[in-house]
């Protein structure tokens with residue numbers, strides 16, 4: 001697929017104003033600690049506090065977050081000028097999605113052992129900070145995408161978190177917080193399409209927006225994978241174990257174009273989880289690196305060509321080999337850089 005050059009033929013600034021800048025944030029970013037507005041290249045959202053200490057031998061690959069940025073810089077996919085630093089998500093921002101009780105308990109360490117087991121994480125001050133910066137990063141990616149057309153965080157995608165409890169390595173639902181913020185921060189309720197291609201169903205996000213017509217949840221996931229008890233998204237596509245690149249890509253292509261045409265979102269939030277990869281320890285599908293790259297390119301190009309801005313999060317990915325995993329997570333940023341270039345953004 002090629003970009004619609006006719007749309008992108010104006011100067012960059014005019015095009016942004018014309019294509020993405022209508023009724024947006026008028027140049028203000030509310031959730032940035034450091035703004036790199038001097039760079040006209042793809043915005044990448046990262047904070048050094050996306051990471052925290054975990055007990056040794058914990059199976060969550062926490063160390064992957066700084067390594068994603070490391071590889072993007074080392075491989076000259078991006079430069080440091082492209083890195084935007086998000087603010088910590090305030091309690092007020094989080095309360096758009098999470099219950100008062102849950103936030104008070106989670107922020108202050110009043111989470112019992114059973115609740116901690118369900119999340120997969122022992123509670124710590126560090127994990128609270130990490131989750132709040134990660135959520136701030138997704139919110140900033142959404143804000144920046146509305147102005148620049150495309151923005152990518154180096155974390156995010158904690159889609160199993162519910163309003164009043166955490167689950168499956170997810171403590172705060174960053175996608176939901178960002179969608180709700182974008183929804184509510186303009187007089188006209190902006191519409192958000194959440195494209196969740198993590199191998200696991202986005203059950204928390206589906207639950208949160210089940211009665212919210214201005215947020216559409218689209219999840220493609222492996223039916224036999226976690227969570228056992230699925231929620232109902234606006235569109236769920238459950239695929240069988242062992243699916244390979246070709247069938248997977250055609251499944252996504254069967255639905256994304258008509259969703260964009262009929263729902264007409266103001267923003268796509270894209271969860272580019274890499275756990276559908278054949279080597280993933282928790283996925284059950286058989287996508288290759290090339291398949292993930294084609295998938296990410298397709299999603300971003302299709303939306304951007306339709307004039308819809310995209311903010312991406314990295315979603316799930318599980319491997320003991322942190323560098324291999326971080327490289328796999330950097331596929332979405334590499335694909336985004338290609339979209340940015342090809343579409344003349």
Ligand SMILES: [Zn+2]
Nearest residue numbers: 198200275316
């Ligand atoms: Zn996952």
